């Protein structure tokens with residue numbers, strides 16, 4: 001399963017596991033009834049709670065907003081008044097604009113652009129006020145930064161960190177906003193001090209020179225392979241002014257043998273994921289940590305969240321236990337220049353209990369370094385409180401409260417208006433809850449038209465085999481001003497070469513580009529040209545939200561972040577977000593109106609296309625036609641199978657033997673309809689999304705209450721006409737199944753798996769539970785969690 005590490009936040013609780021009773025035979029309706037009755041007996045309170053919540057959801061008029069921002073006014077829902085156009089087409093599909101829940105909370109539409117933009121809080125300081133030389137760095141490094149890296153002045157966190165780490169040997173905890181330059185804040189003093197082993201203060205060479213074989217002096221740990229590679233790239237750029245020093249990475253997904261060979265050749269600074277480092281510490285004899293003076297834990301809180309406490313403890317203990325060498329094997333005295341003890345540096349934009357725990361494991365009498373001197377002084381005087389998570393001040397955050405049914409069309413409209421003007425947005429990142437959903441949305445949004453033949457006058461371009469299935473042109477979101485928008489997808493289930501190439505393609509893309517991704521891209525990634533972050537699915541914890549939106553507005557640049565929320569309890573989430581950073585609202589109606597003011601560029605495969613290409617159409621009818629178009633794309637191929645190759649080259653359709661949708665390969669049988677891979681991908685995405693929804697952290701689960709989700713409406717946002725089964729007991733119980741749909745008629749089955757029909761098991765992970773589910777599901781979830789932890793597929797710590 002490619003649920004992308006989402007299980008990691010799953011709260012299993014202490015409740016004993018109850019056994020699941022399986023019913024066989026009879027009609028499935030009777031089996032479900034019997035199953036539910038057993039569940040009620042086993043857990044009467046949960047069942048009653050769920051049914052009460054169910055009723056609350058359906059009445060739609062009760063306030064669900066315990067934590068709602070009091071400043072925000074209540075408004076009536078206008079959506080029911082909007083006529084349905086799609087129904088006129090004769091399709092059996094519920095209208096987009098009817099029966100949507102009322103947004104209890106509403107804001108005024110986004111105010112006009114502020115006259116004076118906020119002063120960036122993470123920008124470099126002015127050159128007149130500060131420079132790297134004055135912070136104690138050598139002339140050689142300062143000049144290199146100014147001339148080769150175009151960095152003339154430090155940022156606030158660099159100003160406060162560099163002198164401390166150059167002069168003092170105490171542990172340090174660095175905390176500053178995203179994009180504020182924490183990486184160089186810890187790298188520069190380390191490089192400066194290692195360099196001082198070879199150079200005098202005036203820059204003249206010393207008698208003894210260190211080189212790659214002189215010892216490993218620093219280890220930097222980070223939670224993702226991408227982040228490790230990025231830190232290595234920054235460090236390599238810095239090390240160009242001291243070319244005799246060498247750094248390398250040891251990360252999962254790469255050849256351990258070649259890593260060993262590189263370590264054997266000699267390395268002075270090692271960048272690693274914790275799992276792989278533990279492995280090398282156990283198995284690579286040539287890895288000698290006797291000379292290690294610095295251990296940096298970048299994004300330490302993430303590593304703790306991932307459950308790598310034990311690995312980190314082992315690493316810290318092993319490094320500390322190893323005898324600290326005062327001189328290296330070549331007789332170079334390390335003591336005079338390098339720290340006389342092992343220094344641990346912890347680094348994060350967000351601080352939580354996990355980090356404090358990590359601090360207990362790894363830090364000794366640490367100084368807390370922040371971007372603001374006053375905060376540090378308050379801290380030193382013992383008055384510091386747990387820092388609130390704040391976003392860079394110049395980052396404009398907004399929220400769109402969108403009914404579930406309208407999510408997909410609103411996303412398209414938002415992207416369409418984003419790329420309507422040339423040069424206004426060059427790169428956007430869309431965060432989605434899980435890998436399956438990333439794959440599906442990539443397939444849905446990418447262009448279905450064959451690529452244009454290459455211009456014979458252009459130089460031949462060698463195709464990158466690694467990005468063939470992860471980079472593609474988009475069609476729906478282009479505009480006359482931006483006729484090409486390039487889509488990318490990235491998640492932890494892709495192979496490492498594909499991940500690396502895709503991220504690189506997104507970074508260097510000269511055309512407007514969109515990256516659809518999971519939280520794998522939320523931490524530390526630095527792609528400076530990102531102007532917009534869209535959280536299509538809210539983050540699983542508010543700290544993750546801070547990191548996600550921090551992919552834009554970096555180092556003083558401007559940036560925008562948009563969060564999609566559902567009407568209802570999710571609206572309460574705005575109260576915690578607006579307490580740390582200002583939040584404006586955009587009405588989904590305005591987004592649709594703006595984005596669908598002009599026709600959408602659709603492949604001409606369905607009847608909906610013609611509707612959309614009529615200039616006179618209203619935005620509501622365009623929205624409905626667009627939705628209909630997606631639904632038809634999913635279903636179009638089920639009858640003939642003709643277009644079965646349209647989607648998912650990454651995930652070939654799996655058809656179980658005897659499926660009613662399958663090609664009958666048996667002798668003498670007529671050709672039977674084939675499900676489109678896009679439909680299969682959509683169902684899988686929906687299921688994984690719903691399961692992921694249950695993994696919001698416990699403190700925020702009041703806002704993201706799975707029992708309040710309308711699965712039928714949510715299915716619509718996946719282009720499905722009804723919610724597929726196979727999600728898990730607690731959820732499938734609430735699945736809304738209309739009696740008849742076009743799909744049902746044409747195939748003789750529902751738009752999803754979950755139960756057996758004609759002896760066919762439709763889904764491979766049927767019954768995997770979420771939330772308050774049965775014992776089997778719990779056990780499976782534990783099992784999966786263990787697997788995820790072991791394989792650490794998303795964050796690749798293993």
Ligand SMILES: Nc1ncnc2c1ncn2[C@@H]1O[C@H](COP(=O)(O)OP(=O)(O)OP(=O)(O)O)[C@@H](O)[C@H]1O
Pocket residue numbers: 124150151152153154155158176177178179180181182183184348349523524525526528550551554555
């Ligand atoms: N002194 C400086 N002058 C100009 N740009 C800088 C300076 N220091 C860092 N930067 C740039 O700022 C960007 C963000 O830096 P970095 O990735 O270290 O931020 P961060 O604080 O680690 O962010 P996050 O918490 O998201 O990981 C990078 O593009 C980096 O090149």
